[in-house]
Amino acid sequence: MVEKPLPVIQRHTDAVIKVTLSSICTSDLHIIHGCVPAAKDGVVLGHEFVGEVVEAGSAVKNFKKGDRVSVNCETFCGECFFCKRGFINNCIDGGWELGCKIDGCQAEYVRVPFADNGLTKLPDSVSYENALFVGDILSSGYWGAELCEIKRGDTIAVIGAGPVGLCAMQCAKLSGAGKIIAIDINEQRLELAKNLGFADFIFKPENCEEKIRTITKYGVDAVIEAAGGENTFEIAYKIARPNAVVALVAMYEKNQILPLPEMYGKNLIFKTGGVDAVHSKDLVNLICEGKITTDFLITHRFSFDSIKDAYRLFEEKSENCLKIALQY
Numbered sequence: 001m002v003e004k005p006l007p008v009i010q011r012h013t014d015a016v017i018k019v020t021l022s023s024i025c026t027s028d029l030h031i032i033h034g035c036v037p038a039a040k041d042g043v044v045l046g047h048e049f050v051g052e053v054v055e056a057g058s059a060v061k062n063f064k065k066g067d068r069v070s071v072n073c074e075t076f077c078g079e080c081f082f083c084k085r086g087f088i089n090n091c092i093d094g095g096w097e098l099g100c101k102i103d104g105c106q107a108e109y110v111r112v113p114f115a116d117n118g119l120t121k122l123p124d125s126v127s128y129e130n131a132l133f134v135g136d137i138l139s140s141g142y143w144g145a146e147l148c149e150i151k152r153g154d155t156i157a158v159i160g161a162g163p164v165g166l167c168a169m170q171c172a173k174l175s176g177a178g179k180i181i182a183i184d185i186n187e188q189r190l191e192l193a194k195n196l197g198f199a200d201f202i203f204k205p206e207n208c209e210e211k212i213r214t215i216t217k218y219g220v221d222a223v224i225e226a227a228g229g230e231n232t233f234e235i236a237y238k239i240a241r242p243n244a245v246v247a248l249v250a251m252y253e254k255n256q257i258l259p260l261p262e263m264y265g266k267n268l269i270f271k272t273g274g275v276d277a278v279h280s281k282d283l284v285n286l287i288c289e290g291k292i293t294t295d296f297l298i299t300h301r302f303s304f305d306s307i308k309d310a311y312r313l314f315e316e317k318s319e320n321c322l323k324i325a326l327q328y
């Protein structure tokens with residue numbers, strides 16, 4: 001924990017947000033492990049949060065002091081080649097900057113560039129807790145489902161029943177998936193996916209390829225890889241049927257091997273990435289309508305002062321921890 005000066009408006013399009021709740025993302029752990037080359041030394045971590053606008057730059061049109069907002073994990077200009085195509089993760093003047101290249105939300109106040117694009121107003125009926133995950137992991141789950149180009153009735157496998165995987169399962173169902181197969185090494189998380197009605201089948205990785213073929217003969221129509229484990233990339237391309245989409249949402253800490261000679265003719269479509277978090281408004285509406293929920297994700301609450309204990313618990317995944325709400 002260090003003291004830093006309060007953030008101020010640097011460009012007319014910035015806003016300063018008073019954080020009311022933030023969370024810790026597995027991607028923060030990847031930074032701490034030194035596995036995110038883009039991350040700047042000494043940056044304030046954190047990119048998953050909600051709060052209140054305390055100051056809006058003179059060019060900010062849609063937000064004013066006092067607005068309750070959820071904040072996108074990515075900042076984006078809205079005008080460059082990539083933004084115009086919805087690929088905001090590659091915005092030439094933005095992308096994943098908060099808590100990586102510029103100071104993030106594990107602090108009382110944050111400067112958010114391009115506030116008109118990165119903030120989403122919260123209706124009175126949506127609480128800060130309801131909206132805490134909109135800008136990051138819910139967006140990531142939604143994006144994973146979007147990448148799969150789901151057709152009604154498709155069978156989708158989601159590897160990893162962590163926060164991102166669980167969000168992806170809900171979003172895949174909402175996009176018309178018929179059957180969802182969840183794969184994880186963690187029994188409790190698999191049970192949760194089943195009990196919440198997000199997954200129709202739950203499997204441990206061992207022999208999952210054979211088990212899946214008893215449900216869908218040729219393999220699954222699409223795979224969302226949200227685990228990033230030792231062998232989960234391999235599982236992903238093995239359980240996919242020919243011509244399937246394999247959406248790689250997980251952030252790997254190591255290089256992965258693709259045995260191209262062996263898989264020649266399988267004609268898979270790999271999509272790799274960092275989320276394009278451009279649907280926050282739609283996601284808030286879906287929460288409002290009760291079609292999506294992330295409330296079950298908050299298993300622990302800590303005060304901001306105890307953030308070190310929160311990090312420890314989150315990394316250990318002890319006490320069945322899924323996500324932590326840090327209260328300011």
Ligand SMILES: NC(=O)c1ccc[n+]([C@@H]2O[C@H](COP(=O)([O-])OP(=O)(O)OC[C@H]3O[C@@H](n4cnc5c(N)ncnc54)[C@H](O)[C@@H]3O)[C@@H](O)[C@H]2O)c1
Pocket residue numbers: 025026027030136137140159160161162163164165183184185186189205226227228229230231232248249250251252273274275
């Ligand atoms: N692409 C993006 O923009 C984006 C955004 C947010 C998070 N992420 C990444 O998505 C990934 C998932 O995030 P999360 O918060 O849900 O993480 P998490 O670690 O809580 O969940 C991963 C799950 O995968 C399971 N798993 C690990 N190894 C496995 C294995 N060998 N076989 C089967 N299951 C295994 C774990 O038990 C866990 O439940 C992370 O890598 C995170 O950095 C990416």
Ligand SMILES: [Zn+2]
Pocket residue numbers: 025026027028047048073136137
């Ligand atoms: Zn994240």
Ligand SMILES: [Zn+2]
Pocket residue numbers: 076077078079080081082083084090091092093094
């Ligand atoms: Zn841009």
